[in-house]
Amino acid sequence: MNERIVVGMSGGVDSSVAALLLKEQGYDVVGVFMKNWEEQDESGTCTAESDWRDVQAVCDEIGIPYYSVNFAKEYYDRVFSYFLDEYKKGRTPNPDVLCNREIKFKAFLDFAMKLGAAKMATGHFVQTNEQGQLLKGADPNKDQSYFLYMLKKQQLQKALFPVGAMCKDEVRDYAKRKGLLTFAKKDSTGVCFIGERHFKTFLQQFLPATPGDMVAIDGQKLGRHDGLMYYTLGQRKGLGIGGCGDGRSWFVVEKDLERNQLVVAQGEDHELLYANGAMGVDVTWIGDTPEENTFDCSAKFRYRQKDQKVRVTLNGEGLLVNAYEPQRALTPGQSIVLYDGDQCLGGTILNNVLKK
RNA sequence: UGGGGUGUAGCCAAGCGGUAAGGCACGGGACUUUGACUCCCGCAUUCGCAGGUUCGAACCCUGCCACCCCAG
Numbered sequence: 001m002n003e004r005i006v007v008g009m010s011g012g013v014d015s016s017v018a019a020l021l022l023k024e025q026g027y028d029v030v031g032v033f034m035k036n037w038e039e040q041d042e043s044g045t046c047t048a049e050s051d052w053r054d055v056q057a058v059c060d061e062i063g064i065p066y067y068s069v070n071f072a073k074e075y076y077d078r079v080f081s082y083f084l085d086e087y088k089k090g091r092t093p094n095p096d097v098l099c100n101r102e103i104k105f106k107a108f109l110d111f112a113m114k115l116g117a118a119k120m121a122t123g124h125f126v127q128t129n130e131q132g133q134l135l136k137g138a139d140p141n142k143d144q145s146y147f148l149y150m151l152k153k154q155q156l157q158k159a160l161f162p163v164g165a166m167c168k169d170e171v172r173d174y175a176k177r178k179g180l181l182t183f184a185k186k187d188s189t190g191v192c193f194i195g196e197r198h199f200k201t202f203l204q205q206f207l208p209a210t211p212g213d214m215v216a217i218d219g220q221k222l223g224r225h226d227g228l229m230y231y232t233l234g235q236r237k238g239l240g241i242g243g244c245g246d247g248r249s250w251f252v253v254e255k256d257l258e259r260n261q262l263v264v265a266q267g268e269d270h271e272l273l274y275a276n277g278a279m280g281v282d283v284t285w286i287g288d289t290p291e292e293n294t295f296d297c298s299a300k301f302r303y304r305q306k307d308q309k310v311r312v313t314l315n316g317e318g319l320l321v322n323a324y325e326p327q328r329a330l331t332p333g334q335s336i337v338l339y340d341g342d343q344c345l346g347g348t349i350l351n352n353v354l355k356k
Numbered sequence: 357u358g359g360g361g362u363g364u365a366g367c368c369a370a371g372c373g374g375u376a377a378g379g380c381a382c383g384g385g386a387c388u389u390u391g392a393c394u395c396c397c398g399c400a401u402u403c404g405c406a407g408g409u410u411c412g413a414a415c416c417c418u419g420c421c422a423c424c425c426c427a428g
Contacts, residue, residue: 010389083390094390124389147389189388199391232391242381243367249380251393268393304388329392 004028005160006112007121008104009058009066011051013182014123016058017171018162020178022121023062030115031059031066034108036075036099036193047195054182061180067115071107075193078102084206090255091333092232096192101150109158119158124148126344127164132157134286134344139167146303149337149347153287200230200238212260214241217253217272225262228255234273234329239264251329274326275355280319280336280348290314290345298339301327301350307339319348 007019009031023029033055035048052068059066079098086093104122112120125137126145132153137143148156163171175183190196209227216222223241225231231238235252242250245266253272254263265272278301293314298307299321308327313320321336330353337347 012389087391092391096390099389144389187389190390192389195389235392236394237382237392240381241367242379243369244380245368247368247379302392303390331391334391 002026002028003118004030004116005119005121006030006032006115006117008108009033009055010123010188011054011182012123012188013172013175013180013185014125014163016123016180016182017175018121018123019058019064020062020180021162022160023064029062029064030117031055031064032108032111033066033068034071034103034193035068036071036103038072054185058180058182069108069111071103074107075099075103086333087203087207087229090228090257092331093333094335096147097150097335099192100148105151105155105159109155119160121160121162123163124161125164125168126161128156128159128161132287136339136342136344138165142168145344146300146335146337149286149335149344150284151286156286200226203230210260212262214239214262214264216245217263217265222250222264228257228260228262231255231262233331273328275330275353276326277320277322277354278330278336278350279317279352279354280321281317281351283314283319283346283348285346286344297345299323300337300339301330302334312338318351321348
């Protein structure tokens with residue numbers, strides 16, 4: 001009897017190819033589609049429906065059975081409620097890193113095990129090795145290890161990433177050659193399972209607006225904001241102020257919850273947009289906690305950023321991360337992911353920026 | 357109701373008789389499994405209004421209107 005592998009299928013080309021590759025390798029493959037968000041988008045269409053149809057069609061083409069599971073409650077309780085709480089605190093969360101830890105590699109993994117699977121698989125562009133370490137995907141432009149940094153070795157050892165060694169173009173070419181209908185499907189973006197949204201409008205459905213003043217660093221009032229949670233640090237678009245000051249663009253440099261003021265500064269290179277150090281909480285290590293309390297490694301302060309040289313220091317409070325080069329718009333709630341070369345070590349949620 | 361000045365897109369602003377620069381904002385797209393950033397494209401048949409001069413005016417002339425400043 002061949003080993004059973006349950007593949008998390010999104011309806012996209014990556015997971016389609018992942019399932020196909022496993023099937024060709026002789027596994028007993030089962031495709032499972034997750035629906036974790038009930039609401040339809042602002043255009044009134046439910047992309048989950050067409051995605052589910054694509055999953056069914058692809059599974060039929062490949063010749064594997066498929067199921068659909070609904071983790072909407074788990075998603076809301078373990079990911080979305082946290083997401084909203086963070087915004088209420090004026091922070092900018094990354095729900096997808098939690099989604100991977102709590103849903104895809106927990107709820108879904110458990111479900112796969114119940115189906116008798118030896119392992120689960122997804123279409124993520126990441127790789128693992130025998131030791132259960134997380135490695136970057138082979139395609140430097142599509143590496144998604146940033147989103148999986150919160151996983152533990154024990155979770156990764158039960159996961160396969162069939163497309164992690166491939167480049168995106170190869171994946172599409174392969175899908176096309178094999179006749180998978182998803183070969184040309186556009187990559188999905190936006191919050192996982194929720195999708196592309198007009199973000200402000202989306203948040204307004206959950207978080208009440210508390211408008212206030214938009215002020216310059218010197219306190220000069222420049223306009224009004226619709227509610228601090230609708231903006232993030234380093235943001236330019238949506239401020240609606242133009243033609244004042246020296247004529248350059250304005251960027252959010254601070255969210256003053258006390259005064260309910262959005263503080264903005266002019267010029268994309270403004271010093272307040274940059275900092276070298278940050279303190280992280282909720283530190284997670286994929287493997288064992290490092291022996292050294294202080295060491296150099298590289299880090300990404302946001303998805304797709306090229307590796308930054310940093311020095312990290314562990315203390316009782318959390319993790320101190322100091323970059324050798326100034327970092328733009330370090331934002332509380334976002335994740336700092338640590339690497340040793342191609343190996344993802346883990347990371348932390350940025351709690352506060354250390355001003356010089 | 358004496359004198360002076362200014363009125364160009366939502367904002368700032370070039371233009372000075374030859375057929376409306378640029379920036380910001382805004383809109384669309386690209387990029388992207390968070391939020392952002394970034395990049396590309398678009399954005400005044402029209403220059404406060406009405407006449408006049410001219411082959412031709414936002415630019416010259418006249419009148420009116422609005423705002424600002426200085427005097428009373």
